[in-house]
Amino acid sequence: MNIDNYQPKDFYDELIGQGGRPRAASRAVWKYLKGLDEHELGERRAACDLAALVAGITFRVYFEETGVDRAMPFDLIPRVIALKEWQGVEAGLKQRVKALNCFIEDLYNDQEIIRDGIFPAELLENSENFQEQCRGISPPLGIWAHVCGSDLVRDSDGTMYVLEDNLRIPSGVSYMLENRQVMKRVFPELFEDSGIQPVDDYPSQLYDALASLAPSPADYPSVVVLTPGIYNSAYFEHAYLAQQMGASLVEGRDLVVDRSDRVFMRTISGLEPVDVIYRRVDDAFIDPEAFREDSMLGVPGLMRAWRAGNVALANAPGAGVADDKVVYAFVPEIIRYYLDEEPKLDNVPTWKCQNPDEMAYVIDHLEELVVKPANESGGYGMLIGPRSTKREREKFARLIKADPRNYIAQPTLALSTCPTFIQNGVAPRHIDLRPFVLSGLQTYVTNGGLTRVALKAGSLVVNSSQGGGSKDTWIVDTEVS
Amino acid sequence: MLARLAENLYWHGRYVERAEDLARLINVTAHLNLDLPSGLSAGWEPLIRITGNARLFAESDHPLNERNIVRFLLLEESNPSSLRTTLESARENLRSARDLAPREVWEQMNSLYLKSTDELNGNLGKRRRQDFLEELILDCQQMAGTLQGTMSHDHAYDFILIGRHLERADMITRILEVRGYDLLPETAEELGPFESIQWMSVLKSLTAYQMYRRHVRSRVSGSDVLRFLLRDGQFPRSVMFCLLALEDLIDGLPGEDDRSLRGVTHLQRLLNETQARNLRGKELAGFMDRLQIELAEIDLSIRNTWFGTKP
Numbered sequence: 001m002n003i004d005n006y007q008p009k010d011f012y013d014e015l016i017g018q019g020g021r022p023r024a025a026s027r028a029v030w031k032y033l034k035g036l037d038e039h040e041l042g043e044r045r046a047a048c049d050l051a052a053l054v055a056g057i058t059f060r061v062y063f064e065e066t067g068v069d070r071a072m073p074f075d076l077i078p079r080v081i082a083l084k085e086w087q088g089v090e091a092g093l094k095q096r097v098k099a100l101n102c103f104i105e106d107l108y109n110d111q112e113i114i115r116d117g118i119f120p121a122e123l124l125e126n127s128e129n130f131q132e133q134c135r136g137i138s139p140p141l142g143i144w145a146h147v148c149g150s151d152l153v154r155d156s157d158g159t160m161y162v163l164e165d166n167l168r169i170p171s172g173v174s175y176m177l178e179n180r181q182v183m184k185r186v187f188p189e190l191f192e193d194s195g196i197q198p199v200d201d202y203p204s205q206l207y208d209a210l211a212s213l214a215p216s217p218a219d220y221p222s223v224v225v226l227t228p229g230i231y232n233s234a235y236f237e238h239a240y241l242a243q244q245m246g247a248s249l250v251e252g253r254d255l256v257v258d259r260s261d262r263v264f265m266r267t268i269s270g271l272e273p274v275d276v277i278y279r280r281v282d283d284a285f286i287d288p289e290a291f292r293e294d295s296m297l298g299v300p301g302l303m304r305a306w307r308a309g310n311v312a313l314a315n316a317p318g319a320g321v322a323d324d325k326v327v328y329a330f331v332p333e334i335i336r337y338y339l340d341e342e343p344k345l346d347n348v349p350t351w352k353c354q355n356p357d358e359m360a361y362v363i364d365h366l367e368e369l370v371v372k373p374a375n376e377s378g379g380y381g382m383l384i385g386p387r388s389t390k391r392e393r394e395k396f397a398r399l400i401k402a403d404p405r406n407y408i409a410q411p412t413l414a415l416s417t418c419p420t421f422i423q424n425g426v427a428p429r430h431i432d433l434r435p436f437v438l439s440g441l442q443t444y445v446t447n448g449g450l451t452r453v454a455l456k457a458g459s460l461v462v463n464s465s466q467g468g469g470s471k472d473t474w475i476v477d478t479e480v481s
Numbered sequence: 482m483l484a485r486l487a488e489n490l491y492w493h494g495r496y497v498e499r500a501e502d503l504a505r506l507i508n509v510t511a512h513l514n515l516d517l518p519s520g521l522s523a524g525w526e527p528l529i530r531i532t533g534n535a536r537l538f539a540e541s542d543h544p545l546n547e548r549n550i551v552r553f554l555l556l557e558e559s560n561p562s563s564l565r566t567t568l569e570s571a572r573e574n575l576r577s578a579r580d581l582a583p584r585e586v587w588e589q590m591n592s593l594y595l596k597s598t599d600e601l602n603g604n605l606g607k608r609r610r611q612d613f614l615e616e617l618i619l620d621c622q623q624m625a626g627t628l629q630g631t632m633s634h635d636h637a638y639d640f641i642l643i644g645r646h647l648e649r650a651d652m653i654t655r656i657l658e659v660r661g662y663d664l665l666p667e668t669a670e671e672l673g674p675f676e677s678i679q680w681m682s683v684l685k686s687l688t689a690y691q692m693y694r695r696h697v698r699s700r701v702s703g704s705d706v707l708r709f710l711l712r713d714g715q716f717p718r719s720v721m722f723c724l725l726a727l728e729d730l731i732d733g734l735p736g737e738d739d740r741s742l743r744g745v746t747h748l749q750r751l752l753n754e755t756q757a758r759n760l761r762g763k764e765l766a767g768f769m770d771r772l773q774i775e776l777a778e779i780d781l782s783i784r785n786t787w788f789g790t791k792p
Binding site for chain 2: 230240242248250253265266268269270424477
């Protein structure tokens, strides 16, 4: 097999270290893959494609008007991280999410961080994600971002950086769970005595976190998942999580808020009360009374019910204020301010165009930087300097000058690679990692997370809407295997 | 359970049954045409009427021949009850309610859909068509079996079954209406040598032949076939069997309902009181029409009672 000839390029490779030898945690899987002949490998790839297709791992892409399903590409070489290293990352993520929740709670209440001069008031005034309707509210346990998906990348020197935090409605966890299912089906031998940490308890951890938010204690709080519906790109995940938690999957039209601000769902036996809503609908669409009037996806009166404390919403409306890319630049200060600790996980060095000196630097160095708008996700509105044309750079220079607050810039990271199957053989492809952090009575971090892979040679864009795929992520306890 | 999902499951049940019945109809018609001499061909045109699409087909301006009709029934995207659109709807409805059904059933539905789309997009020759439709019938049966054996027999399950039985009862009356009208001679003298072959095809389209022979124990005659398919309480593809099942299922549902249950028991009475075996030609067609109208009323009251979106 041409695995033998695998050569990482000039990047940090997750599986293969110095001199082409596998790293300690990947030794077992590498040896196993090398031992497979062409035929055996082909068989497993086919089995894996089939398993993914049958299970309906499909991803709807917005711009495909026909709405046809397309299987999300899955690569069967896992990404491996040693448990020891992971424990450090896990502690860093917990610290980060804790600080971010303090930050959101503070912004909507006393705004001490602004008064103390750590966070500039004008950034808040210009924030598109700050929801005036949330002022003066303090949700149960003071937690706003119950589910956080932070994107991690590794640079050429091997350091893990946080690239961004998703505090609104992060998605992808179902792929993490399904990928593991597929791997266990296709490579059962590899999972025996290998020290691979399980990921399967995520749905029950999520359920516990959600149940802990119920307004009044109950043995069986009524938890529902609110989805925009089957045409949403992440619908597969909404259905999957609801099913795994045994919660009802509801759409806006299934819910109703009565005059005393309580939430019910319409069932075949009439109206039934709802305690906790894991909502996967954006703030803007969640309640036509409070936000966008034209929203067909929301529930009129939901904000009233939430403010009255009759229902818990996860994530809380307004939590997105802390995940725009400009706030990101302040996270190290935020951690120091609220927790009085040094950040355990690093931010990618970031220039804030808000600051005139930094803006000037960015505009002079567009060719080597990645420029990101504060409020766009999905990788559509970015400038990747080294790959940009002159016209694109001019366009971004104009955009930045017109609205400096909306832009940050970062160096082009040499994202780490992982061996990945391509047409004929195995080649290094760039990857990132999205672990998920749950905050309720307890804080929980997934063992690993979703590894996304840019399938095009040299590409750094891992978003599934732009042709990215995914891999199973193994946290391996090397002291066992 | 959510009213919306109850409705999805109900339609899922209906669409899967519709797909299966359509496959049965096409295969049996093909078989029958092989057995009949050319002058007596039963033809494909009745299938268009059975599925209630005479007007839609006429608009297409295609000649009424096997190729066009089968194409229309299997592939036509503008035909709301073509096999393609039916399977698509069955899958979409189950997709919306997939957290209620066992995962295996979703996987079966998904692979049935993908497999069928492949087949339907390909070059479906006569021989392959027959194998494909037979497989499809078995796949539908397998899904029904998996549901029966692995899903809690709760209200979610009940709604699938209600959809299935209502659709099946409706389909039986359509088969009898169209085939019966064409087949039943007005007088005994016209009884052709092929009459029993044609009635056998009706039985076979419902996989009823073997059970009919066992329980009726006489040669295949129009009046006995009618009686068996309308009134037999034990054969799962008779109208009466479906009505008895519906009565049980609807009776077990929560909420205030009297209209749908009353509709079902009224239909049972109607079947018991009507000498269906004596019905001929236009009378038969008229009676089947009446059954279809009452079935549609039951459908409407089920929707109003359990799927209504009024708070």
